[in-house]
Amino acid sequence: MACKSCVEKPVIKLPNNNVQLCKNHYIKYFEKKILKTIRQFNLVEDGDHIGVAISGGKDSSSLLYILNKLAEKRKKVKLTAITIDEGIHGYREHTLKDARKLCEELKIPLYVYSYKEEFGQTLDEALKKYKLKPCSLCGVLRRYLLNKKARELGVNKLATGHNLDDEAQSILMNQIKNNIQTSARLGPITGVKEDKRFIRRIKPLYFLTEREVATYAFLKGFVSEFIECPNSGHGLRGDVRKFLNDFEGKYPGTKHAILNSFLEIMPLLRKDYKMQEIKDCVDCGEPCSQERCQTCALLNSLK
Amino acid sequence: MACKSCVEKPVIKLPNNNVQLCKNHYIKYFEKKILKTIRQFNLVEDGDHIGVAISGGKDSSSLLYILNKLAEKRKKVKLTAITIDEGIHGYREHTLKDARKLCEELKIPLYVYSYKEEFGQTLDEALKKYKLKPCSLCGVLRRYLLNKKARELGVNKLATGHNLDDEAQSILMNQIKNNIQTSARLGPITGVKEDKRFIRRIKPLYFLTEREVATYAFLKGFVSEFIECPNSGHGLRGDVRKFLNDFEGKYPGTKHAILNSFLEIMPLLRKDYKMQEIKDCVDCGEPCSQERCQTCALLNSLK
Numbered sequence: 001m002a003c004k005s006c007v008e009k010p011v012i013k014l015p016n017n018n019v020q021l022c023k024n025h026y027i028k029y030f031e032k033k034i035l036k037t038i039r040q041f042n043l044v045e046d047g048d049h050i051g052v053a054i055s056g057g058k059d060s061s062s063l064l065y066i067l068n069k070l071a072e073k074r075k076k077v078k079l080t081a082i083t084i085d086e087g088i089h090g091y092r093e094h095t096l097k098d099a100r101k102l103c104e105e106l107k108i109p110l111y112v113y114s115y116k117e118e119f120g121q122t123l124d125e126a127l128k129k130y131k132l133k134p135c136s137l138c139g140v141l142r143r144y145l146l147n148k149k150a151r152e153l154g155v156n157k158l159a160t161g162h163n164l165d166d167e168a169q170s171i172l173m174n175q176i177k178n179n180i181q182t183s184a185r186l187g188p189i190t191g192v193k194e195d196k197r198f199i200r201r202i203k204p205l206y207f208l209t210e211r212e213v214a215t216y217a218f219l220k221g222f223v224s225e226f227i228e229c230p231n232s233g234h235g236l237r238g239d240v241r242k243f244l245n246d247f248e249g250k251y252p253g254t255k256h257a258i259l260n261s262f263l264e265i266m267p268l269l270r271k272d273y274k275m276q277e278i279k280d281c282v283d284c285g286e287p288c289s290q291e292r293c294q295t296c297a298l299l300n301s302l303k
Numbered sequence: 304m305a306c307k308s309c310v311e312k313p314v315i316k317l318p319n320n321n322v323q324l325c326k327n328h329y330i331k332y333f334e335k336k337i338l339k340t341i342r343q344f345n346l347v348e349d350g351d352h353i354g355v356a357i358s359g360g361k362d363s364s365s366l367l368y369i370l371n372k373l374a375e376k377r378k379k380v381k382l383t384a385i386t387i388d389e390g391i392h393g394y395r396e397h398t399l400k401d402a403r404k405l406c407e408e409l410k411i412p413l414y415v416y417s418y419k420e421e422f423g424q425t426l427d428e429a430l431k432k433y434k435l436k437p438c439s440l441c442g443v444l445r446r447y448l449l450n451k452k453a454r455e456l457g458v459n460k461l462a463t464g465h466n467l468d469d470e471a472q473s474i475l476m477n478q479i480k481n482n483i484q485t486s487a488r489l490g491p492i493t494g495v496k497e498d499k500r501f502i503r504r505i506k507p508l509y510f511l512t513e514r515e516v517a518t519y520a521f522l523k524g525f526v527s528e529f530i531e532c533p534n535s536g537h538g539l540r541g542d543v544r545k546f547l548n549d550f551e552g553k554y555p556g557t558k559h560a561i562l563n564s565f566l567e568i569m570p571l572l573r574k575d576y577k578m579q580e581i582k583d584c585v586d587c588g589e590p591c592s593q594e595r596c597q598t599c600a601l602l603n604s605l606k
Contacts, residue, residue, distance in 0.1 A: 176550065178560035180567050236554060243546055247479065251539060257481035264483050268571035 012215050015252065023219055030216045034066050034204045041188045043202040044157075046076035051155035051199070053146055054081045054103070054110070056095030058217035058226065059161030061102055063205055065220065067159060068106045080153055084142050085114040087122020091229055098224055113149050115141060119299060123231075130302055134231035137298065144295040148286055150199045162203040165210035168258045169240045176236065183262065184269040197278060197287040209255060315518050318555065326522055333519045337369050337507045344491045346505040347460075349379040354458035354502070356449055357384045357406070357413070359398030361520035361529065362464030364405055366508055368523065370462060371409045383456055387445050388417040390425020394532055401527055416452050418444060422602060426534075433605055437534035440601065447598040451589060453502045465506045468513035471561045472543045479539065486565065487572040500581060500590040512558060 001020055003010050008022030014029075021029055038044050044067075052067055054060040064081060071077045081103045085092055096112070103110040116122045121129075123138055150158045167186060174183045191200035205213055217223050232238065247254040280286070281293035288294065304323055306313050311325030317332075324332055341347050347370075355370055357363040367384060374380045384406050388395055399415070406413040419425045424432075426441055453461045470489060477486045494503035508516055520526050535541065550557040583589070584596035591597065 175561050175564040176554060176557050178556070178563050180564040239550070239553065243550075247542070247546075250542065251479060253481070254479050258478050260481050261478040261483040265568055265572065268574075269568065271571075 011219065012212070015209050015211070015248070015256070027216065027219060030062075030208065030212065031066055031069070033207060035070070037188060037206050038070070038204055041202075041206075043159075043189055043204055044070065044074070044077055046074065048076075048157055049078045049080065049155050050202075051146075051150040051153060051158045052079055052081050052108075053158060053160045054083055054099045055092075055161070056083070056097065056099030056102070056223075057161070058214050058223050059163055059205060059210075061098065061161075061222035062213055062217050062220070063159060063161045064102060064106065064108065065222065067204065068108060079108050080155060081108050081110040082146060082149060082153070082155075082158075083110060083112045084145055085112055085116075086138055086142070087115050087124055088229060088231070089124050091227055094225065094227055095223075098222070102222060111149065111153065113145055115145075118145055126302065133235060135235060135237065138231070140294050140298055144286065144293065147199050151197065155199060157202050158199045159202045159204060161205055161213075163205045163208050163210050163213050164255055164259055165241065165244065167203070167206060167262075168244055168255045169237055171258055171262045172240050172244070173236055176240070181269070184266070186262070187266050195278070207256075207259070314522065315515070318512050318515070318551070318559070330519065330522060333365075333511065333515065334369055334372070336510060338373070340491060340509050341373070341507050344505075344509075346462075346492055346507055347373065347377070347380055349377065351379075351460055352381045352383065352458050353505075354383050354385050354449075354453040354456060354461045355411075356461060356463045357386055357402045358395075358464070359386070359400065359402030359405070359526075360464070361517050361526050362466055362508060362513075364401065364464075364525035365516055365520050365523070366462060366464045367405060367409065367411065368525065370507065371411060382411050383458060384411050384413040385449060385452055385456070385458075385461075386413060386415045387448055388415055388419075389441055389445070390418050390427055391532060391534065392427050394530055397528065397530055398526075401525070405525060414452065414456065416448055418448075421448055429605065436538060438538060438540065441534070443597050443601055447589065447596065450502050454500065458502060460505050461502045462505045462507060464508055464516075466508045466511050466513050466516050467558055467562055468544065468547065470506070470509060470565075471547055471558045472540055474561055474565045475543050475547070476539055479543070484572070487569070489565070490569050490573075498581070510559075510562070 001010060002008065003022035003025050004019045005025045006022060008024070010020035011023050012026050013020045044050065050067060052060070052064045054064050064079075067079055071079050081099070083096060083099050085096060100110060114122070119141060123134065126132070126137065127134055146158060170186055171183060174180055188206040189200065189202050191198050193200070214226070244255055277289070278287045279289065279291065281288045281296055282291055283296040283300070284293060286293050286295070290297075292300070304313060305311065306325035306328050307322045308328045309325060311327070313323035314326050315329050316323045347353065353370060355363070355367045357367050370382055374382050384402070386399060386402050388399060403413060417425070422444060426437065429435070429440065430437055449461060473489055474486060477483055491509040492503065492505050494501050496503070517529070536544075547558055580592070581590045582592065582594065584591045584599055585594055586599040586603070587596060589596050589598070593600070595603070
């Protein structure tokens with residue numbers, strides 16, 4: 001079997017159909033698909049200053065590389081890379097090295113913010129002291145810090161490396177937790193232009209599976225080693241991930257179907273979803289929906 | 304550990320919380336929950352002539368018994384039992400016996416319609432001749448026959464024994480098949496009063512899990528033996544069922560959460576769902592959305 005578009009040896013069979021592609025045609029397919037997503041949902045506009053959340057892993061490295069390609073053509077788009085260093089020993093120091101290397105190569109300014117400096121302790125330290133679900137704690141703190149720092153850097157959109165697998169998992173997880181209104185905050189682009197306090201989020205890798213992104217990152221040599229966060233794979237997300245991978249194997253197209261089903265109801269959910277009034281957190285002043293933001297509430301509970 | 308409401312030995316631990324109940328209190332809980340569903344969604348009204356689809360299995364037997372209890376109190380509600388005999392050897396003849404016995408005891412008229420008489424062949428015979436997914440074929444034929452016969456019997460609502468597990472499975476299956484618009488036809492009550500050709504469907508067991516219904520049917524001695532349809536457990540529904548049972552075990556409340564998430568979006572889906580024009584099938588004259596109804600299209604393809 002050869003590549004669908006030439007005589008070269010294929011490197012991947014695409015999900016959802018029987019097409020096989022060689023290295024060069026796969027790279028073209030991948031990049032085209034991202035540009036199509038960007039166009040379709042108007043993720044990037046002239047004048048945008050995009051903060052790219054980069055961990056140094058396969059997803060965010062691929063994302064930064066492609067947004068940079070785009071920014072080289074569209075001169076009115078500016079990029080700034082932002083890394084959050086949670087302090088996860090044996091993991092983050094490696095990906096951080098990859099992130100720095102890529103940003104240097106692409107000549108994109110990189111800003112690194114750490115939990116240690118911002119919150120007084122690393123994630124590892126907090127997990128040693130308190131019995132907490134690592135991803136719940138880490139997710140709250142990372143979202144908080146990304147939004148605050150992006151805003152301080154003058155960024156008007158924050159691009160993240162979320163792929164199709166991540167999104168399908170979140171959709172199902174919200175159903176399983178009977179939390180479907182939270183899904184109104186999913187989708188390829190969230191937030192509103194007028195809101196200067198919650199920076200809009202964009203997900204250009206939205207329609208690419210984890211396997212596709214990993215293949216691209218490998219072919220482009222972005223990631224020196226594929227290491228996973230030691231905290232991942234546990235809990236509900238890990239179990240939902242396994243379920244989706246099992247079903248995708250037996251019923252190809254499962255992940256795309258879950259995503260597309262969601263995209264059909266997303267406008268209905270958002271229309272129905274009453275926008276909550278944005279308040280100032282009594283402790284830190286950051287925007288939030290309650291009296292105290294989730295991060296301060298969490299940090300207070302740990303004192 | 305004793306029953307939550309008395310000192311008797313418990314027979315079941317309810318899903319979604321830690322409450323245990325003895326036989327008598329469980330039966331009360333179960334019947335009350337059905338009556339609450341009937342009230343909440345206005346499933347039964349004075350003047351209703353309800354066709355009860357009874358297979359003789361645990362779900363429909365429990366359903367018929369409770370609707371009969373209700374009809375004894377509400378004299379303006381009339382019941383007629385309807386059984387579809389697909390001709391599944393080693394299964395249907397047993398449940399049919401149970402169905403006849405229960406209808407005699409309750410003095411409810413029972414009408415039995417068979418695939419053999421209506422379509423010229425049993426399900427077993429059709430499956431021997433054609434390579435078809437049994438549940439897809441059987442589902443289309445059963446829905447067709449139930450609607451047609453219910454209408455001919457002058458029934459204005461058709462009650463089915465679908466439980467919470469069935470519904471949660473259907474919700475997920477529609478997502479996995481990227482068929483979320485089909486979910487607009489799920490829910491505890493479907494159809495509209497004005498439409499005299501598609502008989503409204505009601506599902507009084509909507510909020511009870513399969514295990515709860517099985518426990519009730521066992522305690523009431525409705526079912527002489529718990530046998531499953533030999534065609535069940537296969538394909539997508541079987542796999543989704545296993546997934547839901549696994550997750551319910553690890554994350555109690557999963558099934559309820561999926562149902563409740565769906566109930567939140569159901570009104571949005573239905574509002575968005577354009578009602579298709581109802582046509583007459585060119586072959587049989589039954590109501591349908593295409594030129595030819597699904598049943599005739601299917602039967603024609605088998606010729």
